[in-house]
Amino acid sequence: MTTDEGRDFDPESPEEREIGREMVDQSVGLGSVAAHLYRGEMDRVTTWRQRLDETINWVVTILAAIIVYAFSAQGRDEIILAGIVVITVFLGVEARRYQDYDVFRARARMLQQNLFANALDPSLGVEHRTWRRDLSNDYRHPTTKVPFAEALARRLRRVYLPLITLLIASWLFKVTALSTDSWESTAAVGTVPGTVIGVVVALYYVAVVLITVWPRDRQAKGEFEDREYGEWKRNE
Template sequence: MAGDSDFDPESSEQAEIGREMVDQSTGLGSVAAHLYRGEMERTVEWRNRLDTTTNWAVTVMSAIVAYAFSGEVSHAVILAGLMMGTVFLFIEARRFRDYDIWRSRVRVLQENLFANALDPSEGVEHDDWRRELSRDYREPTTKISYRGAFSHRLRRVYLPLMSAMLVGWLFHLWAFDPGEPLLESASLPGIHGTFVFAAVAVYYLALLVLAVPLSAKERGESGEADHGDFE
């Protein structure tokens, strides 16, 4: 028949994977279910660790701003809060890399195994997904660079927080030293306000540069991109 010339054995084999999952004569469905459950548990565990870091960052930075406006408190307290937020950002970027390992595996199983089981006619997203997943189990590696993870968490969480801290700092300078030039209000013991403003400007410029994604993976547009859980 004419259609036989277009027969692709590899595509046919991929299409059979979904049917095997619902075939009671094989154990693939049971194995896949346990594997998926285990990967989901790890993903949720690391997501909780990620969220815990974010919650602590929001709580600590909010408390610092509240304290700074509670009385005659130096604006340096808010600058210290920025440094604390930066520490949390570094911690969260590291945790996000670990979280992305398990999240990526879950997405591979969802896109190529379970989706194919529900509707084998659509085929699989990636023909080599089994080989890639097997390699990942043999030699686990991170899927995103530290810079990429740092950029992602900075854009999604910390840049808005840092921007709010900047607004709070400027308002503190204006509210607690009315009538004084901002450069004078920003002075610290032994440090003129010009240098303080310059340091803050360089800090935020660096944040803006680091927030720019360098790859589709960092933007969440890769084949293993987020479908709601890459936040």
């Protein structure tokens, strides 16, 4: 056994952390493997992003159909409440999908930050000293990086809170401005008084807003959370 084969592998050692420099300077084979790995991760990121977009498309289509029907001559305000329930179910599904999406996005960002960025400009070093070990552990034992509550809040903030607000505003408008009876009687559903329905809707909306704005440490791996604007295409 040679000395190189027998020595302990330390992914935190300077020469191992600087794999980005080696990729473009020496090891063509390693660079090829890394390129294929990154391409595969980006393909999975794209696939999961498309799944998120498909869910949003369904939600927007259903919401539009509900509002059109609710404000038609035969429409009833209960259909809007049913729409809120349906969209809440879609929100839960999309939050789970976002957790899976972030697994592959986090891997892609780890490679971008520590491998490719370092290959382009080795003078700045790597972003994470233990990135190779962390990435290796994640390939051996994949785990979600984003808690369900954070995934829920992020989807609410980006898409679902405005849609839910639109539905609730439509319901309020229909049971008040478009009704000749009192809102309590118009909002009633079967034997459930309108006051109870109103309280449930109000509590639901407060809960949704709290989930959206509740302060929490960010776990999602994002590129644009802290925006810095500036020109990078400068003319020399």
